[in-house]
Each structure stands twice: as C-alpha cells, then as structure tokens.
Amino acid sequence: MPRxxxxxxxxxxxxxxxxxxxEGRERRDFVLPTCAVEAAAEERTTxxxxxxxxxxxxGRLDEVPKMLExxxxxxxxxxxxxxxxxxxxxxxxxVEARADVPTFEAxxxxxxxxxxxxxxxxxxxxxxxxxxxxxLRLYVNPHVGHIPLDAFxxxxxxxxxANMSEGKSASTRRHVAQVVRRVLALAVYPARHIKENxxxxxxxxxxxxxxAFTHLHPDEDRALLACRNVALVRRLFFGMLAREGLRRxxxxxxxxxxxxxxxGHIMLDENKTDDPRSWALDxxxxxxxxxxxxxxxxxxTPDDFVFCEPGSSASLYTLHLxxxxxxxxxxxxxxxxxxxERSKVRRPLRVHDLRATFVTVSLxxxxxxxxxxxxxxxxxxxxxxxxxxxxxTWTELALGPLQxxxxxxxxxxxxxxxxHASEVKTQTIASNHAEREGFEPSVPLRVHMISxxxxxxxxxxxxxxxxxxxxxx
Numbered sequence: 001m002p003r004x005x006x007x008x009x010x011x012x013x014x015x016x017x018x019x020x021x022x023e024g025r026e027r028r029d030f031v032l033p034t035c036a037v038e039a040a041a042e043e044r045t046t047x048x049x050x051x052x053x054x055x056x057x058x059g060r061l062d063e064v065p066k067m068l069e070x071x072x073x074x075x076x077x078x079x080x081x082x083x084x085x086x087x088x089x090x091x092x093x094x095v096e097a098r099a100d101v102p103t104f105e106a107x108x109x110x111x112x113x114x115x116x117x118x119x120x121x122x123x124x125x126x127x128x129x130x131x132x133x134x135x136l137r138l139y140v141n142p143h144v145g146h147i148p149l150d151a152f153x154x155x156x157x158x159x160x161x162a163n164m165s166e167g168k169s170a171s172t173r174r175h176v177a178q179v180v181r182r183v184l185a186l187a188v189y190p191a192r193h194i195k196e197n198x199x200x201x202x203x204x205x206x207x208x209x210x211x212a213f214t215h216l217h218p219d220e221d222r223a224l225l226a227c228r229n230v231a232l233v234r235r236l237f238f239g240m241l242a243r244e245g246l247r248r249x250x251x252x253x254x255x256x257x258x259x260x261x262x263x264g265h266i267m268l269d270e271n272k273t274d275d276p277r278s279w280a281l282d283x284x285x286x287x288x289x290x291x292x293x294x295x296x297x298x299x300x301t302p303d304d305f306v307f308c309e310p311g312s313s314a315s316l317y318t319l320h321l322x323x324x325x326x327x328x329x330x331x332x333x334x335x336x337x338x339x340x341e342r343s344k345v346r347r348p349l350r351v352h353d354l355r356a357t358f359v360t361v362s363l364x365x366x367x368x369x370x371x372x373x374x375x376x377x378x379x380x381x382x383x384x385x386x387x388x389x390x391x392x393t394w395t396e397l398a399l400g401p402l403q404x405x406x407x408x409x410x411x412x413x414x415x416x417x418x419x420h421a422s423e424v425k426t427q428t429i430a431s432n433h434a435e436r437e438g439f440e441p442s443v444p445l446r447v448h449m450i451s452x453x454x455x456x457x458x459x460x461x462x463x464x465x466x467x468x469x470x471x472x473x
Contacts, residue, residue, distance in 0.1 A: 007049035009041045016041035018072060020052050022064050030072035047080075048072060051087055058091035070143060079162035082155045089151070101193055104152055105145030108136050108183045120190040134319075135176045136183075139164055149193045152184065157199050174205045212346045215357035215390065216242065218402050220334045225408040227332035232411050233316055234324060236292055237307050238354060239405045243282050245358035245376040248351050252318040257302035261290050268377075279374050284404030291412045322350045357402075359384060363391035365401050 008019040010029060016038065017029045030048065035041040048071050055064045067087055074083045102110070110116050112133045116124035143163055144156045157180055164173060181204065187193045216224070221242060225235050241251055250268060258267050264286035267278040281289075293300060296310040305315040326340060326349060339349040355376065362372050369384050378384055406412050 005049035005053045007045040009038065009045050011038075018045035018048050020045070020049050020068055022052065023056065023061055028065065028068075030068050032072050034073065034075050044072070051084075054087060054091055060090055063090055066146070073163060074159075075162055079159055082159045082162075085155065086147070101148045101150045103145060104147050104149060104183065105136075105141045107149055107187055107191070107193070108141070108145075111183060111186060112136070116186060116191070123190040124186060131175070131319075132179050135179050139176050140180055149184070149187045152194075152198060154198045154200070157181075157203070161205070170205055170207045174207055177204045211344070213353055213356060214338045214346075214349055215353055215360050216339075216349070217336075218399055220329070220336065220339075221357075221402050222408055223332040223334055224329055225403075225405075226410060227328065228411070229331045230328040231309075232296075232409070233307055233309055234321075234328060235409055236288065236405075236412070237316055238325065238328075238351075239288070239408060240285055241351065241354035242357045242361075243285050243402060243405055245355050245362070245372065247355065247377070248318050248321065252307060252315055254306045255302065256293070256297075256300050256304055256306055259289065259306070261286060261293070275377060275379070277374060277377055282405070284406045287404075288406040288409060288412045291406065295412075318351070322348075325349065325351055356387060356390075359387045360390045360394055361402055363387060364394035364399070
C-alpha cells in the first residue's frame with residue numbers, strides 16, 4: 001500500500017514553506033503566507049501534498065505547480081474550500097477548457113488589448129486605463145485566470161476578493177471587483193459566451209466614509225516647483241496639474257498636437273469620459289510650455305508626448321507618481337504633517353490631490369462651477385461641491401491664487417531671444433460677456449448635471465477677470 005503523501009514543512013526567516021513532490025524526485029517549495037504557526041503550516045502542507053497526489057492520479061501533472069501555488073496562498077474557510085472544489089473540477093473534467101469558450105484571463109486580454117472593440121465597436125469600448133490591466137494581473141488572473149468563462153461561478157469571484165491582502169483600501173477592493181464584473185458582463189453580451197453574469201447585484205464592496213484629503217498651499221507649491229533637486233519634467237507636470245485640473249492619465253498622455261501654444265489653447269479629444277473638451281490655458285502655463293518646448297524639445301513632432309525627459313520619446317511614468325511627489329516635497333523642505341499622514345481618517349497627499357488643489361483654488365478665487373467643469377470634465381456638480389468647504393477655508397485664510405507657473409519654475413523663465421509677456425498682444429476678456437451672451441444664465445443648477453446653460457445657483461457674482469496675456473497667432 002503506497003505511503004500517504006504528507007509533504008515537509010520548512011521554516012523560513014519570514015514564516016513557513018511547504019515542500020511538495022511534483023513528480024518522481026522533483027520537489028518544490030511553496031511559501032505559506034497565511035500560516036502563522038507551525039501547526040497550521042503542517043496541516044496545510046499535508047493538504048497540499050494530497051492535492052498534488054490527486055492531480056497526478058488524474059493525469060493533470062501540468063497543473064500541479066500552478067494549483068499548489070494557489071492553494072498555498074488561499075486563506076482558511078471559504079477560499080480554501082473554493083480551491084478544493086476547483087481541484088476536483090479539474091480532476092473530474094468538469095472544468096476542462098473548450099476551444100470555443102476562452103478562459104477568464106484570455107477573454108480579459110481580448111478586452112484590454114482592444115480585440116473586443118474591433119469585433120463589437122458599439123458595445124465594447126476600449127480599455128484605456130492601465131490600472132485595470134494591473135489589477136487583473138496582480139489580483140484576479142493568478143486565482144481564476146485558468147477557469148473557462150462558462151465554468152466561472154460566484155465562488156470564484158469570492159475567491160478573488162478573499163485572497164486580497166487585508167491592507168488594501170476599500171476603493172481598491174471595489175475597483176478589483178468592478179473589473180471582474182465588467183469582464184463577465186462583456187462575456188454575456190456582446191461576446192455571448194455565457195447566458196448570465198454569475199455575480200449578483202449588490203456584490204461590489206461598499207466604499208466607506210471618505211478619509212480627509214488635503215491639498216498644497218501656495219507656499220508649498222512654490223517650494224516644490226523651485227526645488228532644482230526635483231526633475232524638471234515632474235515639476236512641470238505637478239505644476240500644470242494644480243493649475244489646469246486635468247486627470248493624471250490625461251496629462252501624462254498629452255501630446256503636442258493637443259496644444260495650440262500660439263494662442264494658449266488645449267484640446268483634450270480623448271479622455272476618461274469620452275467627452276471631448278477644450279479651454280484656454282492659464283497664461284503662465286502656456287508660457288511655461290512654450291519655453292519647455294523651445295529649450296528641451298525643439299524638434300518634437302505633433303505626435304510626441306509633452307511630458308518626457310529630453311532625448312526620450314517615452315511619456316512620464318505616472319503609475320506610482322504619488323511616492324515621487326511626497327519624496328519631492330521632502331526634498332523641497334515641505335514638512336506639513338497633513339501631507340504625509342496615513343491613518344484611518346486621513347490619507348497622504350496623492351497626485352490626484354493636485355487636481356483637488358485646482359478645484360479648491362478656483363472656487364476660492366471666484367470661478368464658477370461651469371468654468372471649473374470645462375477644465376476638469378466633471379459632469380455632476382456633486383463632486384465639485386465636495387470642495388466648497390475647503391474653498392471657504394482657503395478664502396478665510398487669504399491664501400490667494402497659486403504663483404504663475406513660468407515664474408514658479410525658474411528653469412522655465414523666458415530666456416533672452418524669446419518673446420516676453422510685455423511684447424505680446426493682449427486681449428481683454430470680461431467675465432460678464434458670457435452672461436450677456438447667454439452662456440451662463442442665472443437659473444438654479446440641476447444638481448445631477450453641469451451644463452453651460454445651468455451654472456451653480458451658489459456661485460459668486462461675476463467679476464472682471466484679470467487681463468490675459470495671449471500671443472497673437
């Protein structure tokens with residue numbers, strides 16, 4: 001009678017690992033991150049050894065390493081039971097992949113690669129955000145990527161969420177769940193691989209009360225932009241975010257063809273909401289961009305990225321830019337604790353909070369909701385109204401506007417030979433012109449939607465804007 005497989009527990013500096021026989025004399029170690037004590041590690045090791053033996057007897061030798069990796073990470077309770085059920089499905093043949101039904105991972109790749117958009121242009125919009133691809137790669141595919149779509153169950157979705165580390169925020173957990181549900185929804189229609197979505201309504205994790213956010217003060221913004229220890233491309237990026245209100249990904253993907261620097265105009269045809277928008281840049285931003293191009297990218301083509309290092313064609317990497325931002329603030333001597341605190345009630349400053357800085361500063365200095373929404377792309381006044389309290393505090397503290405970008409970044413002050421602001425033609429724009437022309441009639445705002453025909457009922461009275469410096473075409 002063959003000896004029962006038990007495996008071997010190995011103690012590591014960081015915990016325990018299970019040494020399991022794969023085939024013959026081949027043995028492999030699998031780290032057990034969920035086992036805090038030796039007794040639990042021994043129990044899990046024995047269970048994994050039995051799983052390996054079960055797969056070998058069923059002729060699924062090629063699946064042994066991958067399934068043991070999943071089993072080693074699975075938490076006790078429902079995640080482990082779901083894993084065992086998946087193993088039994090493989091061994092019995094009920095989870096065997098078929099040629100006409102792709103696995104979850106293969107189908108998700110069709111979505112992120114744009115293949116679904118080509119096949120179903122009216123019903124499968126392209127995947128534009130690399131965060132979703134990262135969530136699939138890190139949190140979803142390792143656990144359920146091998147499962148065919150028609151064998152995917154609610155328990156599989158629960159397995160994904162159960163194996164996310166407890167330290168992940170509620171918003172991250174919800175985003176991962178949304179990605180899973182979206183892939184399955186596309187599998188229902190238009191792909192028609194499955195008849196119904198196995199994930200019920202109400203399954204998405206609820207995001208609890210928002211933690212307090214913060215924004216940069218004008219003196220902190222000046223210190224950051226003046227710090228020559230910080231790469232110039234990042235200073236320009238941070239400064240433009242705080243003065244124009246774009247989303248991080250929108251600004252990172254900006255190309256020279258999206259700008260008309262002759263008159264200081266930006267055209268954002270492709271963005272998160274698929275709602276093309278354009279507006280007049282702040283004059284200081286326009287001047288800084290002209291100098292940036294003249295000094296560092298004189299031979300740039302219209303399709304080149306605006307924010308890339310001199311001599312490089314790759315756009316600034318924005319995925320982990322929040323860490324860079326906080327380090328750059330430290331280098332600039334900015335030490336206000338609220339910018340770096342991480343707790344249950346407060347989060348540290350993020351790159352997205354520079355967009356919040358833009359909204360706060362704009363509202364505090366008399367800009368209307370419509371003016372702000374033209375730049376940020378917000379469709380609802382609800383989001384903009386979240387910043388009104390911070391804007392009132394900003395006004396009470398008399399913090400004023402941010403410094404002009406070309407003045408804040410000494411590296412981008414106009415050198416000799418380039419036209420100075422005093423040499424360009426000026427155009428006076430009175431803010432009440434739009435009111436006279438009927439673009440912003442004084443009617444109550446419908447809370448759920450921002451429109452050029454419906455400004456905020458709580459907006460301040462119109463004032464004359466400062467004269468804008470605009471270079472004649």
